[in-house]
């Protein structure tokens with residue numbers, strides 16, 4: 001037993017001061033090899049009386065295990081040291097955790113792109129109230145109380161004659177009341193409709209409205225501005241189509257279509273095989289609107305247009321459900337960073 005204790009003490013002193021891998025191999029042979037110190041003890045066990053043999057055998061085997069694990073530990077320590085690492089140090093070669101990066105919402109990005117293009121054409125950006133009176137949302141825009149086009153707009157009344165605006169056209173009136181022509185303004189913002197929510201409808205969405213007023217604006221100016229816009233927004237080869245339509249605040253009025261930029265007009269699922277995508281409403285400002293803001297309709301002319309931002313973003317990014325914009329799911333939003 002005392003021999004075992006001696007070997008143990010010697011081994012422990014030696015292993016803690018061992019500085020080289022070669023020294024470790026040599027120690028292993030010297031203690032545990034065929035002619036090793038512990039091996040000779042194990043071999044001599046048979047000479048002992050029965051009860052001592054058992055006790056000494058257990059101790060010797062425990063020491064053997066201790067030596068094996070001691071050697072392995074020392075090997076790991078020496079190998080790390082030879083690579084210039086310290087046991088307590090982290091592995092600096094592992095990729096780190098960057099701070100999470102934010103980004104603009106796809107709707108904000110799309111509005112930004114639309115705005116940039118019109119700003120480059122000399123338009124100025126203006127905003128107006130989302131909580132609006134019937135006068136700005138309807139009457140001044142030539143939509144009287146009994147007009148059928150008011151049905152799809154009439155909702156979200158707050159109290160009396162105030163409501164959440166159903167389009168950004170209300171800002172046209174605020175602008176015209178505040179300033180005299182000539183001017184070109186772009187009016188982005190949120191609007192509200194009594195629509196049931198589904199893949200293409202939402203009770204809240206975004207529009208960008210445009211208005212240009214001067215003394216000699218014609219439909220050609222409207223076509224020119226929108227053609228420039230559509231080419232830089234959807235590609236230089238984009239073709240346009242103006243379909244006669246009706247809005248109480250423009251006359252004449254048109255729905256503006258662009259050739260489908262996915263199939264180039266051949267017909268696909270997105271354009272419902274028509275080759276065309278409807279992207280906005282537009283027209284020349286109705287003289288009744290000029291009258292409502294105190295402009296002389298004999299002197300001034302202008303054009304106006306309004307487009308839905310979600311629809312354009314869905315087309316550009318290939319998004320098939322409008323609800324994705326409002327769910328605030330980072331797995332969706334992260335794709336636009």
Ligand code: PHE
Pocket residue numbers: 166167168169209247250281282283304305306307
């Ligand atoms: N305000 C109309 C709408 O919400 C769009 C529009 C704006 C049409 C300006 C013509 C001129 O549908």
